[in-house]
Amino acid sequence: MTLALIGGTGLSRMPNLDVIESRTVKTRFGNPAAALLRGRLGNEDVLFLARHGNPHRLLPHEVPYRANIAALKQAGATAIVAVNAVGGISDAAAAGTIVLPDQIIDYTWGRDMTYFDKGHVPITHVDFSWPFDSALRRRLGEALEQVGAPWVDGGCYGATQGPRLETAAEIRRMAQDGCDIVGMTGMPEAVLARELEMPYAMLSLVVNPAAGKSEQEITMAEIEAVLHDGMEHVCAALAAFCGAAGA
C-alpha cells in the first residue's frame, strides 16, 4: 500500500514527517494545491498533500479537489487518509475529540465533483453507499487507541459550502438529518477518491461546538487553541498507523 495523507486546516505541514522529496505535479485537471511531498513516517514511505496549499491560502470552495486527488493517483497512492477540522453537532463530538466518520451528507454546491462529466463514456455512477473504507477505519481506530487520543468510532459528516460558518437553524436541520459533525472539505474529496478507486478514510478533529451548540460565538482563537493539541494527537496516531515504534 502506498498511503497518501491529506492535511487540512492546522496541518499544512506534518512535523513528524521526514521529507525525502518535494515534487510539483501537473494533472489534466490543473495543478494540485501544493507540491506533493514524499517522506518517511514510522515504517512507511508516504505521500503528503496540503489540501489548502502551504501556507494555507485556499478557501474550502477554492480547493482544486480534482487535481489534488488525481495528483495523488498519478504519484502512485493506493489509499488516502484525510485530516480535517470540524464543528461538533452531537454530544459525543466534543471539542478535542477525533471522529472517524462512517457516513457523509453533502450540502455543498457548484464544486467540480466528478471525473466522469463532459461526455465521459460509459456513463458512470459509482456506488457510494459506504463512503469510507472499513479496513482503513479499523486500523486508524487501533492507532488512535494506541496513542491514547480521545476518539469516536463512526458518525455522519455533513459537508457545507462555507466559507462562512453555519447558522444555528442550519445546524438544527443538520442534526435532524443525522449529522454528527460539520466541515467544509469532505466533499467532493471523498467521492473523487472513490471514482479513482482509492480507499479513503477521514480523521475529523472537532475544534468547536457547531453553531448554536454553545452560548458563545465561534472564534478563530478558540478553534486555533484546540487545533494545536488536537493535531498533535492526529500526527501521533498517523505515525502509529504507519508502524512507528513507541508511538
Ligand code: HPA
Ligand atoms: N462548521 C463548518 N466547518 C468547520 C467548523 C464548523 O463549525 N469548524 C471547523 N470547520
